[in-house]
Amino acid sequence: MIARLLTPHSLRTLLPAVSLAALLAAIFYLQPRTMSYFGLNLLLNLAVPIALATVAQMFILCVNDLDLSLGAFISLTACITATWLHDTPLLGALALAGCVLAYAGLGALIHLRNLPSIVVTLGMSFVWMGIAVLILPTPGGKAPDWIRSLMTLKPALIPFPIIALVVLGGIVQIALMRSAPGVVLRGAGGNPQSVARAGWSILRVKMIMFGLAGLFGVLAGMALVGLTTSADANIALRYTLLSIAGVILGGGEFTGGRISPIGAVIGAVTLALAGSFLSFLRLNPDWQIGAQGAILILVLALRVIINRTAAKS
Amino acid sequence: MSLLQKPWIWSWIGTLAVCLVIIGISGLGAGTQVLSAALSFGTFFVIVAIGQMFVVTLGPGNVDLSIPACMTLASTVAMKVMGGSSTMLLPGLLIAIAIGTIIGLLNFGLIRLLRIPPIIATLSSSFLFQSTAIWYNRGLRVKPPEPLADFATAKLAGVPLLAILVLVLTVIMHVILHHSLFGRAVLAVGQNSRAASLAGIKVERTRLLTYLTSAVLAAICGFFLAGFSGGAALNMGEEYLLMSIAVVVIGGTSVAGGFANLPGLWGASLFMFLLVTMLNTLGLSAGIRLILTGAIIVGVIAISGRRGRT
Numbered sequence: 001m002i003a004r005l006l007t008p009h010s011l012r013t014l015l016p017a018v019s020l021a022a023l024l025a026a027i028f029y030l031q032p033r034t035m036s037y038f039g040l041n042l043l044l045n046l047a048v049p050i051a052l053a054t055v056a057q058m059f060i061l062c063v064n065d066l067d068l069s070l071g072a073f074i075s076l077t078a079c080i081t082a083t084w085l086h087d088t089p090l091l092g093a094l095a096l097a098g099c100v101l102a103y104a105g106l107g108a109l110i111h112l113r114n115l116p117s118i119v120v121t122l123g124m125s126f127v128w129m130g131i132a133v134l135i136l137p138t139p140g141g142k143a144p145d146w147i148r149s150l151m152t153l154k155p156a157l158i159p160f161p162i163i164a165l166v167v168l169g170g171i172v173q174i175a176l177m178r179s180a181p182g183v184v185l186r187g188a189g190g191n192p193q194s195v196a197r198a199g200w201s202i203l204r205v206k207m208i209m210f211g212l213a214g215l216f217g218v219l220a221g222m223a224l225v226g227l228t229t230s231a232d233a234n235i236a237l238r239y240t241l242l243s244i245a246g247v248i249l250g251g252g253e254f255t256g257g258r259i260s261p262i263g264a265v266i267g268a269v270t271l272a273l274a275g276s277f278l279s280f281l282r283l284n285p286d287w288q289i290g291a292q293g294a295i296l297i298l299v300l301a302l303r304v305i306i307n308r309t310a311a312k313s
Numbered sequence: 314m315s316l317l318q319k320p321w322i323w324s325w326i327g328t329l330a331v332c333l334v335i336i337g338i339s340g341l342g343a344g345t346q347v348l349s350a351a352l353s354f355g356t357f358f359v360i361v362a363i364g365q366m367f368v369v370t371l372g373p374g375n376v377d378l379s380i381p382a383c384m385t386l387a388s389t390v391a392m393k394v395m396g397g398s399s400t401m402l403l404p405g406l407l408i409a410i411a412i413g414t415i416i417g418l419l420n421f422g423l424i425r426l427l428r429i430p431p432i433i434a435t436l437s438s439s440f441l442f443q444s445t446a447i448w449y450n451r452g453l454r455v456k457p458p459e460p461l462a463d464f465a466t467a468k469l470a471g472v473p474l475l476a477i478l479v480l481v482l483t484v485i486m487h488v489i490l491h492h493s494l495f496g497r498a499v500l501a502v503g504q505n506s507r508a509a510s511l512a513g514i515k516v517e518r519t520r521l522l523t524y525l526t527s528a529v530l531a532a533i534c535g536f537f538l539a540g541f542s543g544g545a546a547l548n549m550g551e552e553y554l555l556m557s558i559a560v561v562v563i564g565g566t567s568v569a570g571g572f573a574n575l576p577g578l579w580g581a582s583l584f585m586f587l588l589v590t591m592l593n594t595l596g597l598s599a600g601i602r603l604i605l606t607g608a609i610i611v612g613v614i615a616i617s618g619r620r621g622r623t
Contacts, residue, residue, distance in 0.1 A: 066432065113615050116568035118376065120614060122555050126607025134600035241436060254374065254430040290444025296437040300427045307428075 077221025082141025103214025151226030189257025320565030321577030364527030381550025384535030413532025
């Protein structure tokens with residue numbers, strides 16, 4: 001049993017979870033009070049929007065594209081949530097639906113014109129930011145009550161963020177890894193030609209994947225506003241890089257449709273916890289960003305070592 | 314090949330069009346002033362874009378995301394070491410270049426040793442560099458030595474001195490790209506790295522030199538930008554990430570790698586600066602300006618995009 005668990009392949013799969021467990025253990029050791037209902041709630045709260053953003057980025061990476069506008073997009077959806085969705089729910093819901101459609105359209109544009117997604121999304125980040133500034137010129141707005149009460153839910157025994165994260169990872173994992181449509185969607189990232197030859201429309205796949213990314217981007221913005229209660233046009237800009245790092249930490253690859261939804265959620269939580277870990281260490285807050293980079297490099301280095309041993313055996 | 318088929322021509326046509334609009338709105342006198350400003354600011358875009366262009370030309374997945382962090386770190390350390398004293402100018406420049414060299418080596422080391430895509434390697438290393446800069450700088454803005462500030466803002470017959478020097482650099486890099494062993498190796502690796510390696514080109518050495526070039530140019534750009542704008546600031550490199558990539562692509566360099574050109578970098582840099590200026594002169598609000606900038610970038614790429622991926 002133990003020997004089976006220690007093969008390079010399973011080590012590789014387990015690596016994200018092991019990294020997260022190690023980080024959590026270190027945090028519990030440094031600050032035992034986090035090991036409570038309340039502590040875990042505080043610790044993991046902000047991991048929920050980051051995880052949603054990471055899952056959004058994962059859909060894009062799955063079809064061999066990269067979204068450098070995700071942070072700006074989530075800022076925009078947060079602004080819409082805190083203004084229109086609060087004041088005139090119908091208009092807000094329509095605007096958010098429009099955001100999802102815009103993302104699907106972006107996927108179509110990138111596919112039809114065969115454009116580099118990096119550049120298109122970099123350009124779009126300006127557009128999202130511009131709209132966000134128009135909607136909410138100064139920080140403010142108010143979270144709709146139902147989102148606020150959902151995000152501050154206090155279920156018995158298990159803190160809400162843990163339930164939300166498990167449900168998120170589970171649903172996406174089943175939908176993408178265990179269902180028939182999921183296989184086609186991932187296959188389009190692995191070998192577009194063969195999926196196209198088999199009769200599937202790559203255009204549709206790209207639109208669905210970008211649309212899903214838009215949907216989860218919207219959810220991330222809503223969850224974020226539910227936690228912060230107000231929004232501003234720059235609220236989520238750092239999510240772009242965090243989401244890419246989260247997918248890679250969780251075992252995803254850049255090409256070939258090799259992704260892991262549960263891994264992506266774990267990766268996002270690891271990055272979110274890295275900040276808390278440092279503050280418990282009483283390390284200089286200047287190193288917050290640096291530590292995220294260091295953790296990323298460390299996990300990738302471990303992955304290389306595991307791969308090397310796999311190649312040898 | 315006729316002029317219209319050159320990949321860089323579109324950025325220059327765009328520049329000309331925006332130029333005419335600006336002159337149309339605010340007159341010839343103001344127009345020439347704007348053009349002079351465009352040369353000043355565009356020069357800095359060109360410096361980093363040259364490095365980014367070589368990196369992008371290496372092939373799909375090659376992008377240097379650590380350029381802003383490299384600019385910030387190199388200029389912060391250089392400004393602090395110089396401490397505003399003009400006798401320390403040369404050591405300051407050397408330190409900036411040394412930091413660029415270290416960053417380039419680290420980036421390549423990560424790509425090579427961890428076998429990760431360059432995007433992730435430069436992304437994670439940039440986190441480290443940015444943190445180092447924050448820790449080292451402590452939020453202070455150290456003034457550049459007087460001669461550096463004078464040099465960075467000097468003008469020769471109305472043309473910024475730096476622009477002239479960078480123009481010379483562009484010509485040198487043009488020769489390197491098309492006529493030197495290194496430049497041709499970069500193009501070959503970008504077109505087909507396996508074929509290049511079978512033809513005896515040292516692929517890894519080419520990649521190392523490319524990432525070194527990019528980081529050193531970013532460091533030099535940061536050094537002079539700090540002189541130009543009155544000191545190093547932690548967010549000084551922010552817009553250069555997007556700009557370096559946008560300028561390379563709008564300038565007609567293929568994102569798929571293997572095909573690059575330098576004239577387009579100048580055209581695209583001037584275009585990007587003039588575009589923002591034009592939207593400013595039109596008196597639009599910040600939000601509309603951002604939207605139009607983004608929409609025009611995406612539009613230009615969507616119209617001109619297809620040719621690059623053949």
